[in-house]
Amino acid sequence: MAEYDLSKTIIPYLDRHLSFPLLAHLVETGVFPADEVQVAQYELAKGTNMFDYAASLFEQIYPNQEVPKEFEQKRVNAVSTHERLQQEAQAVLDVIENPDVAQALRQDKNQNLQYLKDNYNLTLDQITALYNFGKFQYSYGNYSGAADYLYHFRVLSTDPDLTISAQWGKLASDILTGKWDVALEELNSLREAIDSRTPAPFASVSSTTNNTPAVDPALSQLHSRTWLVHWSLFVYFNHPQGRALLLETFLSPTYLNTIQTSCPWILRYVAAAAIISSPTPTSKSSSAPQSSRVKNAVREVVKVIQMENYQYTDPVTAFLTQLHVEFDFEAAQKELQKAEKVVSDDFFLGDFHDEFLESARCLVSEAYCRIHQRIDIGDLSDRLNLPRDEGEKWIVNLIRETRMGQDAKIDLEKNLIQISRPPQPVYQSVIEKTRGLAIRTQALGAAIARSGAAAAQTAPQSVEPVAVS
Numbered sequence: 001m002a003e004y005d006l007s008k009t010i011i012p013y014l015d016r017h018l019s020f021p022l023l024a025h026l027v028e029t030g031v032f033p034a035d036e037v038q039v040a041q042y043e044l045a046k047g048t049n050m051f052d053y054a055a056s057l058f059e060q061i062y063p064n065q066e067v068p069k070e071f072e073q074k075r076v077n078a079v080s081t082h083e084r085l086q087q088e089a090q091a092v093l094d095v096i097e098n099p100d101v102a103q104a105l106r107q108d109k110n111q112n113l114q115y116l117k118d119n120y121n122l123t124l125d126q127i128t129a130l131y132n133f134g135k136f137q138y139s140y141g142n143y144s145g146a147a148d149y150l151y152h153f154r155v156l157s158t159d160p161d162l163t164i165s166a167q168w169g170k171l172a173s174d175i176l177t178g179k180w181d182v183a184l185e186e187l188n189s190l191r192e193a194i195d196s197r198t199p200a201p202f203a204s205v206s207s208t209t210n211n212t213p214a215v216d217p218a219l220s221q222l223h224s225r226t227w228l229v230h231w232s233l234f235v236y237f238n239h240p241q242g243r244a245l246l247l248e249t250f251l252s253p254t255y256l257n258t259i260q261t262s263c264p265w266i267l268r269y270v271a272a273a274a275i276i277s278s279p280t281p282t283s284k285s286s287s288a289p290q291s292s293r294v295k296n297a298v299r300e301v302v303k304v305i306q307m308e309n310y311q312y313t314d315p316v317t318a319f320l321t322q323l324h325v326e327f328d329f330e331a332a333q334k335e336l337q338k339a340e341k342v343v344s345d346d347f348f349l350g351d352f353h354d355e356f357l358e359s360a361r362c363l364v365s366e367a368y369c370r371i372h373q374r375i376d377i378g379d380l381s382d383r384l385n386l387p388r389d390e391g392e393k394w395i396v397n398l399i400r401e402t403r404m405g406q407d408a409k410i411d412l413e414k415n416l417i418q419i420s421r422p423p424q425p426v427y428q429s430v431i432e433k434t435r436g437l438a439i440r441t442q443a444l445g446a447a448i449a450r451s452g453a454a455a456a457q458t459a460p461q462s463v464e465p466v467a468v469s
Helices: 007-013 014-029 036-047 051-061 070-096 097-106 107-122 124-138 143-158 162-177 179-194 216-235 243-249 253-262 264-277 297-308 313-323 327-347 350-371 377-383 386-402 428-447
Strands: 374-376 408-411 417-419
Touching: 014 107, 036 051, 036 327, 036 377, 051 070, 051 162, 070 097, 070 124, 070 143, 097 107, 107 124, 107 143, 124 143, 124 162, 143 162, 143 179, 143 243, 162 179, 162 216, 179 216, 179 243, 216 253, 216 264, 243 253, 243 264, 243 408, 253 264, 253 297, 264 297, 264 313, 264 350, 297 313, 297 327, 313 327, 313 350, 327 377, 350 374, 350 377, 374 377, 386 408
Parallel strands: none
Antiparallel strands: 374 417, 408 417
C-alpha cells in the first residue's frame, strides 16, 4: 500500500545514516520497486565516507559500468584524514583518561577547561578534536566509536553549537547500534536541552554568516522539536517501555502542538501506540502500572484525530474515528482491514502487528458491547475480521477475562451475548452530549487559529540540526 507509506515523508527529517534502515525495509516489503529504492540508497551513501557500500550499490544499479574513480580517491583521502584526526584525538584522550585528571574534573566545564589548560596545556580547540574524530567515524559507519568520542567531547566542551551537535550525533549513534536504554537517556537529555535552553542555537549547527538572515528563535525551536519527534520513533518503538513513553511525550501540550503544526502524519504512531497500549486479556497480568495519560490515551487521541482530520488521515486514524466518533462498525471493520496491512508494512510498527490487531479487536468489542444489549457472536466475529469458530472463542475469552464479564451473560446455545447494565443517569447523558459539543468547538477553533500557521512553514531541509552525516 504505497499510498500510505510514510518513508518519503519521514526521511527528510532524518540524518542520512538513520535513513538507511528505512530504505532497507522498503526493499524487504516491496512497497516500491527495488531498483528505485537502490538508487535512493546510492544517492544517500555517496554523500558519506562509506565508499565500499556506495561502490557496491553502484555496481548493482549499473552492472555494465565501471565504478567511478572518485571513490578510490576519496578512500585515499579518508585514510589520511582518519590518521590525522585519530592522532589529534588520542592526544586529548591520553590526558582525560589519566586517573588523576578524571578525579580532578568537576561539574563546572569552565573550571575543568581552565584546569586542563593550566596543567596539561589543553585548549578548547584541541578538545574539539574529539568532536571531529567522532563525526568522522560516524561518517563511515563506525557508530560505536563515534558515540564514545562524541560523549567525551560533550562532557568537556563549552561550545554550545558543537555540544548540541554532539548530542544529536550521540543519539543517532546509539540508535544505530541498538543501545536502546542509552538512546532513551540521550533522547531525554536532548529533549530537555531543546525545551529549556535558548532556541536559537538549535536552528542549525552550521555557523551563520553575515549573509544569512537571522532565524526566528520560536520557529527554530519548533523545527528542532519536529526533528526530535521523528528521531524518537526509533527509540519509542524499540525500547520495552517505549509506547507508553511516546504517549507521555507526544500527548504533552508542547509536543502535541509540534505534531499538529509541523508533522500531523505522526498521529499514525500516536494512534497506534494508544491502541497497542490499551489493555487486553493477555496484557493485563503482565503490564506495568500506567499513568492516567496512557490509560486515557485512546480517548485523547480520538479528540486530536478529529481536530486534525482535515490535515491527515490514514487507515489507523480512520479506524479510531469510525469506531469512537461515528460508531460505524462496518466502516471500522473495513478500516481495520486496511490498517492491518499498513501496520505490517510500516518500518516502526511492523513488529507490533499482532499486538495492534488484538488490541484493536478489544476496542471494537468493548465499543460494540457498550451500545448493544443483545449481541450475536457470529455477527461480532465478522466485525472483528475473524472466522466464526475462532471469533467465538476469542469473544468468550475476552468477556471472561475483562470487566465486561460483570455485565454480560453468554448463551452458547443461541450464540448470543446478553448485556445487562443499569440505566445511565440523565445528568451523565447531558455531560456526554456537552462533551461532544465542546470537542467540535475546540476542533473548529484550532483549525481557525492554525489557518495562517501553515503558510509560515519552511522546508525541513534548511534546518537540519545535525552535522554528523
